[in-house]
Amino acid sequence: MTDTVRARLIPAMEGDSIKLLLVLGVVSLFNSMDRIMFSVLMEPIRLDLGFSDTAMGLLSGLAFTAFFALFGIPLARLADRGNRVRLLSVVVALWSLMTAFSGAAQNFLQMFLARAGVGIGESGCWPISHSLLADHFPPDRRAFALGVFQAGGGLGVLIGLLLAGLIADAVGWRWTFVIIGLPGLVLAWLVRISLTEPRQYSPLNPSDPDVLSATWVSIRGLLRLRTYRQILAAYVFTSAGLFGMVQWLPAFLIRSHEMSLSQIGLWYGPVFGSGAVLGLLTGAVLAPHWVVRDRRWEFWWSALAYLLSVPLFVGLLLVAHPGWVFALLFIAIFISTSGQGPLMAGIQTVAGSQARAMAIALALAAGVAGQTLGPFLVGWFSDAWQLRFGPDSLRFAMMVPLVLLAWGVLHLYLAAGSLHEDSRD
Numbered sequence: 001m002t003d004t005v006r007a008r009l010i011p012a013m014e015g016d017s018i019k020l021l022l023v024l025g026v027v028s029l030f031n032s033m034d035r036i037m038f039s040v041l042m043e044p045i046r047l048d049l050g051f052s053d054t055a056m057g058l059l060s061g062l063a064f065t066a067f068f069a070l071f072g073i074p075l076a077r078l079a080d081r082g083n084r085v086r087l088l089s090v091v092v093a094l095w096s097l098m099t100a101f102s103g104a105a106q107n108f109l110q111m112f113l114a115r116a117g118v119g120i121g122e123s124g125c126w127p128i129s130h131s132l133l134a135d136h137f138p139p140d141r142r143a144f145a146l147g148v149f150q151a152g153g154g155l156g157v158l159i160g161l162l163l164a165g166l167i168a169d170a171v172g173w174r175w176t177f178v179i180i181g182l183p184g185l186v187l188a189w190l191v192r193i194s195l196t197e198p199r200q201y202s203p204l205n206p207s208d209p210d211v212l213s214a215t216w217v218s219i220r221g222l223l224r225l226r227t228y229r230q231i232l233a234a235y236v237f238t239s240a241g242l243f244g245m246v247q248w249l250p251a252f253l254i255r256s257h258e259m260s261l262s263q264i265g266l267w268y269g270p271v272f273g274s275g276a277v278l279g280l281l282t283g284a285v286l287a288p289h290w291v292v293r294d295r296r297w298e299f300w301w302s303a304l305a306y307l308l309s310v311p312l313f314v315g316l317l318l319v320a321h322p323g324w325v326f327a328l329l330f331i332a333i334f335i336s337t338s339g340q341g342p343l344m345a346g347i348q349t350v351a352g353s354q355a356r357a358m359a360i361a362l363a364l365a366a367g368v369a370g371q372t373l374g375p376f377l378v379g380w381f382s383d384a385w386q387l388r389f390g391p392d393s394l395r396f397a398m399m400v401p402l403v404l405l406a407w408g409v410l411h412l413y414l415a416a417g418s419l420h421e422d423s424r425d
Helices: 003-009 015-049 053-060 062-081 084-102 108-122 125-136 139-171 173-181 184-194 209-223 226-257 261-293 297-318 322-337 340-351 356-384 386-397 400-417
Strands: none
Touching: 015 053, 015 084, 015 108, 015 125, 015 139, 015 173, 015 184, 015 226, 015 261, 053 062, 053 108, 053 356, 062 084, 062 108, 062 125, 062 356, 084 108, 084 125, 084 173, 084 184, 125 139, 125 340, 125 356, 139 173, 139 261, 139 340, 209 226, 209 356, 226 261, 226 297, 226 322, 226 340, 226 356, 226 386, 226 400, 261 297, 261 322, 261 340, 297 322, 297 340, 297 386, 297 400, 340 356, 356 386, 356 400
């Protein structure tokens, strides 16, 4: 690659911006790693604690996502008005501790509370990180920066799936939570000492009526925008489709293809993670050149990526050989994740400088509604179809949320249609 081509593809960055992007990329890695590992451990947890598929669907969805959504908005408001670096170090430490505590759960309630704690901590990661990145990178570079940030998450998926499978086969699912969760405390310390808050801020009291009033003003301002309302709807439906697939795929591989946890770790982790990393980086590098021509590509790119991935996900559920499952999975993940960076940049375009974290928090709240719905639907239909389809009930149940993924594409297309009139940046 010549220097001229490299300069066109990869935006120039100052030293502070590079350091910020690297550290936040590692934060994104740990965020995804601690979240995704639960999907690999679902089957041993279910068998050990005697849970039904419906119960596991609630643990993988509602237990995490309800608290993720509930705490995301107040944490985002604190991020928009307070010290984001200090707040980020706190939430990283919280979700890391609660991941480790998941290994001590003895019943449904204890596991529910542990997963809720992980959700509370992780609810602050993206709003804070996106707000920091948006302040350091101008509009024409944000798709690149946000794509690289999310590529760290894709790498975390790869590592989390790989380690969870290998460690669980060696020492069991309980110690897996502890071994993967506790290193996050070191990361929380690294965030605190290596990053600085670039803006002036005033210490906030979250219970202050003025703060609460300003929060609702910020939310109402975003919801008045037709583009932003379409974004929220898109997040609900696309998250339901993708999360329903991702959370249950390891259990599907165990039941329908008789794979072990270590085999899943060795194959599912690298295939899924490499597809996500390459897809995110591809979108980060290529999408900005289309966005410069027409800002609506921030949403068109994502809509096209999700639409193309639907038949690939259906196909991997129907093929007979696991090799074809992983081949189709790689292509589906590569394509679907390539639109994440442009989509996040589109949210910042609509939000403007005064509501960056809040815009991300509300979008994630809509996303976690879908993340609750998707896994639950799969678990419920799997139990309901058990007598009819036997071990294959999960295979057919995983097709249900893919209908919602296709529905989300429509809302992304509608968001693009009103972007010009709602753009604030």
